[in-house]
Amino acid sequence: MTLILFNKPMNVLSQFTDKGTAGSARATLSDYIDLPGVYPAGRLDRDSEGLLLLTDDGRLQARIADPRFKLPKTYLVQVEGDVTEAALEQLRRGVSLNDGMTRPAKAERIDPPALWPRDPPVRFRKSVPDCWLRLTISEGRNRQVRRMTAAVGHPTLRLVRWAVGDWTLEGLAPGDWREGG
Template sequence: MSRLILFNKPYGVLCQFTDRSTAGSVRPTLSPYIDVPGVYPAGRLDLDSEGLLLLTDDGRLQARIADPKFKLPKTYLVQVEGDIQDAALAQLRQGVLLKDGMTRPAEAARIVPPELWPRDPPVRFRKSVADSWISLSIREGRNRQVRRMTAAIGHPTLRLVRWRIGDWTLDGIAPGAWREDR
């Protein structure tokens, strides 16, 4: 029977078990958090992003989760710079032109600021610049796609938390904690 682990990846943690960086400094990895042999991440989450990361020992399941051809929706809670308006959300819903081409249409909605754990380090607060929260669901997985999409519509991402992948959700999992899906 295959295993599936739902992990709440903290900010600043690599989505791998060892740091192969040649930069000289050792960055935090999954190793201190998940001591389960034979599981590997199904997809990636950037170093500066937080939230749901799925790990499995089943290669087919890993491919189904990570491969955009299966169009598994991934939902993010995104804090953006500025007071986002309906026109900007409509751009996300239509697809955004990035350097590597048009994105697929996304589901996008303004939301009230979610009750999340504090981020370490905290997001820089500026009195003179407003911020907004949106829920954004995409069905593809380009490199830093959500950040590039929000920047393209004039609202750079301040904080990015992946909340859901398909039917799996982060609900009830603290940062750095995991649970096995049964």
């Protein structure tokens, strides 16, 4: 069994080929990983960064990606505004989205993490403060973290998936990968 931990950079698709518009030149996993037979276990949006797991084991892929297994996923999230304890409590109880209530999340405000610079950088606005959260969820709806922070009044500026279960990005630079176990 092969398991790959990949630090997906911003603007890279979570797939090996770009089935988009003819002539588009969007970056894909094949620009970084040349291992036959491994496939992503789950997805990470093109405008998100961080940990993407790939494997050649279908059962492991299902266990990682399928929400029934409730594998926790931890995100470092830079949001617009100064998050209050009340907003954090909303996230902890679950947030009502257009596709229903989310499961309760672990949510805490954190100091800005020591991350690599994002390319392109997050737009800085002097008149609008921002802060960082550590958010752990156990489901994986489409753009869920972004929709959750927006629902409590704090749009996401930068989203980095730091961990999936016990696997983390520790020591992996953007675009790098290693075999995990």
